[in-house]
Amino acid sequence: MEERELSISCAQNDPGARKELYDKYSGHLFGVCLRYASNREEALDILHDSFIKIYSNIGRFTWRGPGSLKGWLTRLTINLAIEKIRETSRFRTVEIPPDAPCTYGPLPDERSVGEVPLEVLVKFVEELPPGYRAVFNLYVFEELSHKEIARMLGINEKSSSSQLLRAKAAMAKKINDYKNRLENGNQQR
Amino acid sequence: MEINRDEKWLVKLKDSLGNWQEPAPADFWSNLQKDMPQAGAAGETGGRRPARYLYWTAVAAAVLLAAFLFVQHQEEALPVTPGTKIAQNEPVPEAEQPLGTKTAQNEPVPVAEQHLDTKTTQNEPVPVAEQPSGTKTVQNEPVPVAEQILGTKTTQNEPVPVAEQPSGTKTAQNEPGTEPQLLKETIREALYLAEEKPERKKWIAFSAGNGAFSAPSGFLKGESSVYPVQDDMVMGNMAASGDEDHEEWGGGSGTPELDLQQGQILGITNLGIEENRKVVMVGGSNFYSFRSKEVYRSYKYSHRQPVRLGVSFAMEVTGRLFLESGLTYEYLGSTMKGNGETLHQNLHYLGVPLKANIYFSKGDRFSLYAGAGFLLERCVYGTIGGERINLSHWQKSLSASIGAQIFLGGHAYLYLEPGASRYLGMDEEVISMQKGYMIKTLHSEEPFGITISGGVRILF
Numbered sequence: 001m002e003e004r005e006l007s008i009s010c011a012q013n014d015p016g017a018r019k020e021l022y023d024k025y026s027g028h029l030f031g032v033c034l035r036y037a038s039n040r041e042e043a044l045d046i047l048h049d050s051f052i053k054i055y056s057n058i059g060r061f062t063w064r065g066p067g068s069l070k071g072w073l074t075r076l077t078i079n080l081a082i083e084k085i086r087e088t089s090r091f092r093t094v095e096i097p098p099d100a101p102c103t104y105g106p107l108p109d110e111r112s113v114g115e116v117p118l119e120v121l122v123k124f125v126e127e128l129p130p131g132y133r134a135v136f137n138l139y140v141f142e143e144l145s146h147k148e149i150a151r152m153l154g155i156n157e158k159s160s161s162s163q164l165l166r167a168k169a170a171m172a173k174k175i176n177d178y179k180n181r182l183e184n185g186n187q188q189r
Numbered sequence: 190m191e192i193n194r195d196e197k198w199l200v201k202l203k204d205s206l207g208n209w210q211e212p213a214p215a216d217f218w219s220n221l222q223k224d225m226p227q228a229g230a231a232g233e234t235g236g237r238r239p240a241r242y243l244y245w246t247a248v249a250a251a252v253l254l255a256a257f258l259f260v261q262h263q264e265e266a267l268p269v270t271p272g273t274k275i276a277q278n279e280p281v282p283e284a285e286q287p288l289g290t291k292t293a294q295n296e297p298v299p300v301a302e303q304h305l306d307t308k309t310t311q312n313e314p315v316p317v318a319e320q321p322s323g324t325k326t327v328q329n330e331p332v333p334v335a336e337q338i339l340g341t342k343t344t345q346n347e348p349v350p351v352a353e354q355p356s357g358t359k360t361a362q363n364e365p366g367t368e369p370q371l372l373k374e375t376i377r378e379a380l381y382l383a384e385e386k387p388e389r390k391k392w393i394a395f396s397a398g399n400g401a402f403s404a405p406s407g408f409l410k411g412e413s414s415v416y417p418v419q420d421d422m423v424m425g426n427m428a429a430s431g432d433e434d435h436e437e438w439g440g441g442s443g444t445p446e447l448d449l450q451q452g453q454i455l456g457i458t459n460l461g462i463e464e465n466r467k468v469v470m471v472g473g474s475n476f477y478s479f480r481s482k483e484v485y486r487s488y489k490y491s492h493r494q495p496v497r498l499g500v501s502f503a504m505e506v507t508g509r510l511f512l513e514s515g516l517t518y519e520y521l522g523s524t525m526k527g528n529g530e531t532l533h534q535n536l537h538y539l540g541v542p543l544k545a546n547i548y549f550s551k552g553d554r555f556s557l558y559a560g561a562g563f564l565l566e567r568c569v570y571g572t573i574g575g576e577r578i579n580l581s582h583w584q585k586s587l588s589a590s591i592g593a594q595i596f597l598g599g600h601a602y603l604y605l606e607p608g609a610s611r612y613l614g615m616d617e618e619v620i621s622m623q624k625g626y627m628i629k630t631l632h633s634e635e636p637f638g639i640t641i642s643g644g645v646r647i648l649f
Contacts, residue, residue: 002552004551004552005551005552008509008551018225019218022218022221026212026213026217026218027210027211027212027213028208028210030210030211030212030213031206031208031209031210031211034211035206044213044214044217047213047217048217048220048221048224051221051225052221052224052225055225059507060507062505064599064600065596065598065599107196107198108198109197109198110197110198110200110201112198113198113201113202113205114201114205118205118206118209121202121205121206122206122209122211125206140199140202140203141203141206141207168199171202172198175198
């Protein structure tokens, strides 16, 4: 079933269409949830609530070309994830002075990132503090500007920028550490 | 440190995790189903969604509407007994009415027919009607002097017959929308302009004094931008003279008084007014001339194919319904032949359409839909025989169509819509003689039409 037909059928509560939508997009949406959530259980909660909301609101979806359904589902899931994070009051921002020195070491290169398994990379993102994680996801994966992120999260732009700086430093450190551990392990062998 | 989104390691991270998928646990779907909005008790969206049969109902309604418009058109096109039509549209001239009779209030004697020779042929001078004395003219509303039509244009060698207001008839208040009313508005507007706008008054009184003045057409054209109301009229000024055997026809309310005098009327023969025009006196010394309805009706019209261009935008209100609006331009061109002349009528309309369409087959690339809508248009510029006219007429139409559209990309769709449209309120009498001219268009003569439209639609 094509995207548009699938969305229309889901809006009409067609059970077959609902299942097809789930089979087609649940993997991608679960991946998104894992990036935003602190752990797997929280990601499953977000995914569950997302699908409930998707099936309830899919009539509002307007098809704008191939891929637009996937984009709409992703945005809805991200919005719900942000909402969840804020509801649980675990979303914290840390103000960093604009002239604060750079706190992270050397940045990993492209090859270093490729050597880290995806599951581990997801784990690294999960381990970021909620505020860092949300900003990092929105900036890197959703490609939002700091202005958009600030509006979405209810923080100011400087705060968004500082959160990202910290998140980036943390991710770089984790990747570098993983690479070092990997190299040390190889040397010991 | 400046954070660069394009740093290679971040790009690599985005590429790796951006499309990363992980299957949900096996029992996730079954748990989700328990909490899912049930069919038949759908969530907010499902509840708002019309059932599939409604889409087909919409299509059927559009087809029925088109059929109804067509049938209605056919019924209107049935031949009408000439006498009946004349009785409806053309009040009996007063000259034919028995004196002392009353004119029904709902059927006032049109001003155009109150003048003295409604149909004067050049070889047949109409005898002057005499006004019985002792009769009473009842006017519920003071009729401005300007409404009194003195006579039609005749050649200089033929004396203009003088008809007089049949007394004893009861002139009721003019019904709005009738020809007299339209003329009344025209003259009132002219008087208003003359009174309120000094610069306009200046030229109306251009040739004050004894004698007569006929504004040359070039003069009128030159003034058309300043005096749009009178563009189709020849205007002038004529001094009162002759016997004082006059009767006051109104006045009051600041309206200039017209003395109906034989001297004036005879003076019209020297005005040099073009043939096929009637004369209306204003303010006792000013006059207007225009083509009469009879003259307009004697033209043979040939209409060009209408051309309509437009810009439209559409917005999907729901997954099935989208509304469309925009701005249209339409050109209606006609050629009028008759009375020894050929005139060109050019009308330019701007309109605003409003249309609702419902998909009955909606795919990613190709969709079919049916719709119905309303189009309101206004003539923004028009000429007859090169003279500017000023229409105060709204052109309204209903339409129904079935369309197909192909997705081009972004918000753009290529569409093709065959349909039918029906113009409303296009009776000749409704749009005729507005401000001294009568308009006939393809839409007034053929209110029902089949249309095929196409183009690129911007759908939001």
